[in-house]
Amino acid sequence: MTFDELGLTPEVLKAVAETGYTTPTPIQAEAIPHVLAGRDVLGLAQTGTGKTASFTLPMIDKLSRGRARARMPRSLILEPTRELAAQVAENFEKYGKYHKLSMALLIGGVSFGDQEKKLDRGVDVLIATPGRLLDHCGRGKVLLTGVQILVIDEADRMLDMGFIPDIEEICKKIPFTRQTLFFSATMPPEIHRLTETFLHNPARVEVSRTSSTSATIKQVLVKTTRDGKRDLLQKIIEDENVKNAIIFCNRKRDVSTLERALSKSGLSAGAIHGDLDQATRTRTLEGFRNGTIRLLVASDVAARGLDIPDVSHVFNYDVPSHAEDYVHRIGRTGRAGKTGTAYTLATREDGKYLSAIEGLIGNPIPGPDSAVPQPAPEVPGETAAAEQPAEPDSDTATAEPAGEKRSRGRRGGRGRKDKDAAAKAETATADADAIAEPVKSEEAPAPEVRAQERETQAQEHNRREPNRHSDEKPARRERGGRGRGRDDDDGPRVVGLGDHVPAFMLRAVKLPKKSSKDSDDEMESETEEA
Known part of the structure; x- marks a missing residue:
């Protein structure tokens, strides 16, 4: 099959012949007739098979009849990246050299002023990335109510880049009667859902297995x-x-x-x-x-x-x-x-x-x-290190770890605190071991013996230092000091409850009623005691 059999105009065929192409690729041969017939198209083909020409050639043919109005493009092509948008623009310039079609490229990184001037003159083909197009719509510089053909190219890439919400918003601004051309190399489930939303009874063109690679x-x-x-x-x-x-x-x-x-x-x-x-x-x-x-x-x-x-x-x-x-x-x-x-x-x-x-x-x-x-x-250096054992360097053998240096330098001496805490813990452990050693070797005393020993030690301590620091206490009170000191005398040791009897123990208890015999016995015992 040749391009002459696809139904394109002589001007388009002449431009194609000048580029050196004579035979269309499989996706071009199947998609171009459907586009010329006005049907929605879902084109699936591996990359590098000529998908761009499969929609640019019939669009040039269809847009050759009509005239654009200011700020109202007649067709819209959405691309995920600036480079793809610029490449599609080059295709339109190459294949549409014999048609007087105006074109505008809306991509980021370019001033709004130059783009707005082209939109004001009216364009037949608007090629844009979603973000920049929505920026112009927000400024009121472009109206999409006159779009007759919508092309969503590299739809799976749109999904990866997060453009699907933008595409849905753009589609709401385009007339429902538009012709939609949907092209992609892969078809994830999310893209399949979009095709059901955007396309109406599309002609599915799949020239090779989706997500396959080229045999070349x-x-x-x-x-x-x-x-x-x-x-x-x-x-x-x-x-x-x-x-x-x-x-x-x-x-x-x-x-x-x-x-x-x-x-x-x-x-x-x-x-x-x-x-x-x-x-x-x-x-x-x-x-x-x-x-x-x-x-x-x-x-x-x-x-x-x-x-x-x-x-x-x-x-x-x-x-x-x-x-x-x-x-x-x-x-x-x-x-x-x-x-x-x-x-x-x-x-x-x-x-x-x-x-x-x-x-x-x-x-x-x-x-x-x-x-x-x-x-x-x-890994460079690993082999030599594995063959020869590392020898300690005299300058670094006694040096402290780098982590401790950073701790002291950045956190204000945290390394010294850690060392002091570790030393205290080690001392406490040694003391505990020393105390526990005799307990292991000898039989532990009974609880009554331990209590008696503690009482004897307390009495001996009070006898030796009965009024320790007693001369300091009046001076402290004269200066307005409050409370007891750490070394104040606690007085004589209290045995049992002493004067601090809880109130509940002083409460009267109602005893159960007794029989007459128990009452007589109790009275006799009280008389004898008297």
Whole structure:
């Protein structure tokens, strides 16, 4: 099948022919006729199969009839990242060169003023990221009531980035009679629920198994350690004579760190992640496209939909935590029928992520063949330390631990307090052992004997120091001191209750009634006592 058989206008066919394409990809061949017929389309295909052209070509054809009004775009394309939005804009410029269609690109990192000027003149095609579009809607600079065609591209990436609530809000502002085109490489359950909400009797176009990888990509899994990962990456790049490659990291700071390390090693490298300004990201991507940058170290911002031709290798420097991201990452190579190689550098901690990826793609990732270098994953310095026993250094053998130094320096002598407490505890333990020793060797005295000994000791103490510090007590009272001192005399030792009889013991007790015989006996006993 050729593009001539799809029902496109001669102007569109001419622009396509000038780009060098003659045969449509499977998803293009199936989706374009449905879009031209005005049906909703649910397009599912692995990345790198030409999904972008499957909706841009028929949209140019349909929008060629009509005229845009100020602030009311006729079509809307939602993209998850700025790079994808800019790439779709390039496709419209390339394929719509023979049509007088106006276009606006609403992405972050660009001033609102230039974007508002284009909206005021009226646009046929509005390409936007959800956040920036809602900002313009809040300012009252764009009205979506005139949208005839809505395209949601890379829907699964929208889900990962948290854009689904924004998309739902945007869809409420668009007429119900719109035509909706929904494209994605994977179809999680959440995305399936959205398709049931947004699409009306859609034509499902699925040219390959969802979440599958392209057969033109050679996948290689190399196991290593965290510390040996960077050396392994550089060795593969040198031994494989990599033409160009995209190296994916999970975290933005790792992207910058790895890019600096590769540049110091003499390799041409650039970095791209979400914290960079738009001008830097655009300049880096352009340098990678034209070959001035050999290695592009990127976060997942570059994993979805970027059409960079002739990428020979993809490296998963970090195993992606989401299995769907693996499909998108390696899809940056082996595009348009070309072959490519995707390496995944995995550590022992990545086991559960690898299991999820292999379960998604339906087969295990093969290991390296004999031609792939595998340096021993050793931590620098560990081998030498294991072979030779460590000798104590004269300067550090008697030094105190670093933790105690930090404790004293930062927390105001906490280390000294800990030492004093430990010394007191040790002394108390020794005293307790000394006291307990005779008890173990001799038979313990009876309780009555112990009580008598304590009473004798107390009497002896009172006899020796009856009025200790008695001369200080009057002076303390004259100064207004209150209460008893620690060494005041307690007076004679109280035996039993003494004068401190509880009140309940002085209360009269009602005795039970007695018989006459008991009463006579009691009276006789009282008479005898008298």
